[in-house]
Amino acid sequence: MTADLIHFFTHNWLGQAIVILAQCLAVTIPLLVAVAYMTYVDRKVWASIQLRRGPNVVGPFGLLQPLADGLKLLLKETIVPSSANGVLFIIAPMIAFMTALIAWAVVPFDDGWVIADINVGILYLFAISSLGVYGIIIAGWASNSKYAFLGALRSAAQMVSYEVSIGFVLITVLLCVGSLNLSKVVLAQSGWFFNWFWLPLLPMFVIFFVSALAETSRTPFDLPMSEAELVQGFQTEYSSMPFALFFLGEYANMILLSALCAVLFLGGWLSPIPYAPFTWVPGVVWFALKIAFLLFVFSWTKGTLPRYRYDQLMRLGWKVFLPVSLAWVVITAAVLQFGGWVPKL
Amino acid sequence: MILQALAFYVFAFVVMASAAMVVVSRNPVYSVLFLILAFFNAAALFVLIGAEFIAMILIIVYVGAVAVLFLFVVMMLDINLTELREGFLKYLPVGALIGLVLLAEILLGLGVIGSTPSSLGALGKAGPQVLAIDNTRAIGRVLYTQYFYLFQVAGLVLLVAMIGAIVLTLRTRPGVRRQRISEQLYRPKGDAVTVVKVPTRGGV
Numbered sequence: 001m002t003a004d005l006i007h008f009f010t011h012n013w014l015g016q017a018i019v020i021l022a023q024c025l026a027v028t029i030p031l032l033v034a035v036a037y038m039t040y041v042d043r044k045v046w047a048s049i050q051l052r053r054g055p056n057v058v059g060p061f062g063l064l065q066p067l068a069d070g071l072k073l074l075l076k077e078t079i080v081p082s083s084a085n086g087v088l089f090i091i092a093p094m095i096a097f098m099t100a101l102i103a104w105a106v107v108p109f110d111d112g113w114v115i116a117d118i119n120v121g122i123l124y125l126f127a128i129s130s131l132g133v134y135g136i137i138i139a140g141w142a143s144n145s146k147y148a149f150l151g152a153l154r155s156a157a158q159m160v161s162y163e164v165s166i167g168f169v170l171i172t173v174l175l176c177v178g179s180l181n182l183s184k185v186v187l188a189q190s191g192w193f194f195n196w197f198w199l200p201l202l203p204m205f206v207i208f209f210v211s212a213l214a215e216t217s218r219t220p221f222d223l224p225m226s227e228a229e230l231v232q233g234f235q236t237e238y239s240s241m242p243f244a245l246f247f248l249g250e251y252a253n254m255i256l257l258s259a260l261c262a263v264l265f266l267g268g269w270l271s272p273i274p275y276a277p278f279t280w281v282p283g284v285v286w287f288a289l290k291i292a293f294l295l296f297v298f299s300w301t302k303g304t305l306p307r308y309r310y311d312q313l314m315r316l317g318w319k320v321f322l323p324v325s326l327a328w329v330v331i332t333a334a335v336l337q338f339g340g341w342v343p344k345l
Numbered sequence: 346m347i348l349q350a351l352a353f354y355v356f357a358f359v360v361m362a363s364a365a366m367v368v369v370s371r372n373p374v375y376s377v378l379f380l381i382l383a384f385f386n387a388a389a390l391f392v393l394i395g396a397e398f399i400a401m402i403l404i405i406v407y408v409g410a411v412a413v414l415f416l417f418v419v420m421m422l423d424i425n426l427t428e429l430r431e432g433f434l435k436y437l438p439v440g441a442l443i444g445l446v447l448l449a450e451i452l453l454g455l456g457v458i459g460s461t462p463s464s465l466g467a468l469g470k471a472g473p474q475v476l477a478i479d480n481t482r483a484i485g486r487v488l489y490t491q492y493f494y495l496f497q498v499a500g501l502v503l504l505v506a507m508i509g510a511i512v513l514t515l516r517t518r519p520g521v522r523r524q525r526i527s528e529q530l531y532r533p534k535g536d537a538v539t540v541v542k543v544p545t546r547g548g549v
Binding site for chain 2: 130131137163
């Protein structure tokens with residue numbers, strides 16, 4: 001009986017399809033819950049920074065607040081402006097949300113816990129993250145409104161600029177690993193927490209994190225939706241569920257980039273101290289803790305820093321991050337070559 | 346195998362349909378968006394035959410960079426749609442001819458026409474092979490050893506194109522104020538701030 005079941009799930013095409021579907025749900029549902037509660041944590045952290053209490057009315061400690069918000073957005077009317085391009089206007093938030101979700105297919109949660117353990121994991125993530133810009137450009141154009149369009153153009157320029165330095169950071173990491181597979185990236189960092197790549201590649205870690213802030217348009221770089229000048233940027237014309245999709249997509253992207261940062265620089269599922277009581281903790285927990293820490297830093301920066309000016313943002317991307325990361329690629333390659341640390345292929 | 350076959354037919358159908366829509370659709374923004382869809386599904390087809398590196402590069406380069414610029418240009422231009430449609434019938438024969446030539450080249454290259462049945466058998470073997478090394482590594486080994494000089498020359502061509510683009514677009518306009526960050530940072534406090542003792546009821 002059990003053998004029959006195993007055979008059904010491994011050899012029958014219907015069984016395989018069911019397994020794939022189940023894996024997708026097993027990643028997506030916790031992720032969506034995490035996204036919902038990230039909005040809550042964000043608001044609590046900002047509240048603490050500003051000596052307020054934050055959401056504390058709905059449910060114990062305000063824990064039901066994300067559900068209440070979601071229900072409210074769900075029940076509101078979806079308004080499509082009469083001069084907007086109807087189809088693209090509705091598709092844009094879907095693209096923005098979907099790209100943040102499909103990237104999780106290659107993220108390893110523990111040793112072997114990954115939906116698609118493909119050889120080009122890093123490239124896949126880079127490709128997907130470069131798609132996020134489409135949801136925003138299409139939204140800006142389809143809204144047929146000048147605020148939305150200006151916001152979309154800013155956002156597109158910003159994302160394209162910072163993707164370049166993210167690309168170079170990824171190249172440095174994969175020079176040290178010798179593989180594009182994310183599980184191998186984690187395994188290459190095994191050992192104590194100072195063996196993780198954050199220490200040997202410290203400048204790259206900083207550049208990656210700041211570029212991640214720019215990529216998700218979080219506060220020092222939130223020009224695409226700067227509410228003081230552009231109303232709300234590309235989201236100006238959106239209401240109810242499409243707005244919620246943009247909002248949640250942004251949070252899902254933040255979690256994704258934190259996860260990527262944890263995999264590339266903080267040793268993924270590895271425990272910081274490779275000895276007994278720490279290695280008993282499951283890898284998923286360590287991974288979640290690292291993501292949670294990075295997300296806290298995201299909230300912290302949003303609560304602390306003022307917004308950049310647009311030309312300063314471009315200057316930082318093109319004149320500071322790009323040369324530094326390019327130089328670091330060359331330096332890393334040289335050090336690996338002449339220090340005899342080139343990873344075995 | 347049924348899942349793979351199903352995936353293949355879905356992706357292949359969407360590639361063909363969206364490629365047709367690129368040409369047919371009336372709005373140039375739609376054309377670019379359909380082009381992106383076509384790139385995507387072509388990348389999916391590459392994944393199906395086991396060429397995952399090329400698939401990812403296709404998405405990163407074409408969808409992530411080139412198509413974004415296309416979309417930018419098309420959205421910013423004030424294009425008159427009726428004017429754009431006028432040339433359609435005039436250029437149709439030329440376009441069809443080029444299409445036919447390309448099709449013939451593909452068929453010749455694959456050995457479908459102008460060859461013996463045995464080469465048709467070779468076509469069937471062009472599917473995925475289980476290689477000992479993954480294709481990223483395989484491409485890297487060929488590119489950086491055998492074709493190293495050609496690779497360098499390709500880089501030089503790109504460099505020339507880049508310099509050309511900069512030369513064409515770089516204009517120095519007089520009377521434009523520029524911000525020099527280093528000068529701002531090196532400015533001493535005495536130049537920027539003066540502390541004035543304001544007498545009561547006196548004003549500055």
